[in-house]
Amino acid sequence: PRKIIIDTDPGQDDAVAILLALASPEEIDVLGITAVAGNVPLELTAKNARIVCELAVHTDVPVFAGCDRPLKRPLITAEHVHGKTGLDGPVLPDPQMPLAEGHAVDFIIDTLRMQDPGTVTLCPLGPLTNIATAFLKAPDIIDRVQEIVLMGGAYFEVGNITPTAEFNIYVDPEAAEIVFESGVHIVVMPLDVTHDALVTKHRNDAFRALDSRVGHAVAEMTDFFERYDKEKYGSEGAPLHDPCVTAYLIRPQLFSGRHINVQIETGSELTLGMTVADWWRVTDHPPNAMFMGDVDADGFFDLLTERLARL
Ligand code: BDR
Numbered sequence: 001p002r003k004i005i006i007d008t009d010p011g012q013d014d015a016v017a018i019l020l021a022l023a024s025p026e027e028i029d030v031l032g033i034t035a036v037a038g039n040v041p042l043e044l045t046a047k048n049a050r051i052v053c054e055l056a057v058h059t060d061v062p063v064f065a066g067c068d069r070p071l072k073r074p075l076i077t078a079e080h081v082h083g084k085t086g087l088d089g090p091v092l093p094d095p096q097m098p099l100a101e102g103h104a105v106d107f108i109i110d111t112l113r114m115q116d117p118g119t120v121t122l123c124p125l126g127p128l129t130n131i132a133t134a135f136l137k138a139p140d141i142i143d144r145v146q147e148i149v150l151m152g153g154a155y156f157e158v159g160n161i162t163p164t165a166e167f168n169i170y171v172d173p174e175a176a177e178i179v180f181e182s183g184v185h186i187v188v189m190p191l192d193v194t195h196d197a198l199v200t201k202h203r204n205d206a207f208r209a210l211d212s213r214v215g216h217a218v219a220e221m222t223d224f225f226e227r228y229d230k231e232k233y234g235s236e237g238a239p240l241h242d243p244c245v246t247a248y249l250i251r252p253q254l255f256s257g258r259h260i261n262v263q264i265e266t267g268s269e270l271t272l273g274m275t276v277a278d279w280w281r282v283t284d285h286p287p288n289a290m291f292m293g294d295v296d297a298d299g300f301f302d303l304l305t306e307r308l309a310r311l
């Protein structure tokens, strides 16, 4: 299995991404989960990550708290999407498992130094603050990263928090810039893909029909999460952004995209946090990312439902 660190700001869709990873031990070995401030403040994301581990009955996975604010800007949160706990929807007990000792950034650094070079994949599902901080603090780890598979950005779908920016990149554009310029190979799941991974009624019924704690919790999370997108965009259901990352690790052939140059706007107030993706290759800037454009949504939901059934 592929060794990964999940860097996350749960978030209902983050929660489903984590569940999918924990349900897939043949393909994925979760070395640890690092929480970052994003959808809600750090204290809540660090708590929610542990709630999700307990829901999956995987209290063996260490959960670390990381950065509580972006590198250079005040934190922007998304309670309007995720509710005030970040995980509104199901009623889940407070976690019993403690946070792991130490800072998430140090866990990322130590893990990359300890494991063989090129064997650890980073999976950021929130703002890139923890990852960029680790790269700034310990540049020697950059070359040791196997790959970064992240959810963030948009090209044809432009933005969801401003007209031109996707939330994860917008919250900490300076961190995103560091990551995209690091030289590490990056696989990007932008809104172009995740807005096709919609939990329609039929798909939500399939989660509920699992008739397990996890099945009901996921159905209730997506029930809550879809309100925002339905009202705001007239979308057919909740977009499962972050699970695209973990699904890619299991079944990459579900996704297709282009290996292109992607740069992050950090200067302009108007387009701050935009992922400027050279989709049509109109520049000669070297490719730094596999920018996905398409997902086999039925295949994705079949995989997700089949795996959640194992928990
Ligand atoms: C991203 O922002 C968050 O609200 C979601 O968890 C996802 O990671 C989508 O723009």
Ligand code: CA
Binding pocket: 008, 009, 010, 011, 013, 014, 039, 125, 126, 242
């Ligand atoms: Ca997220």
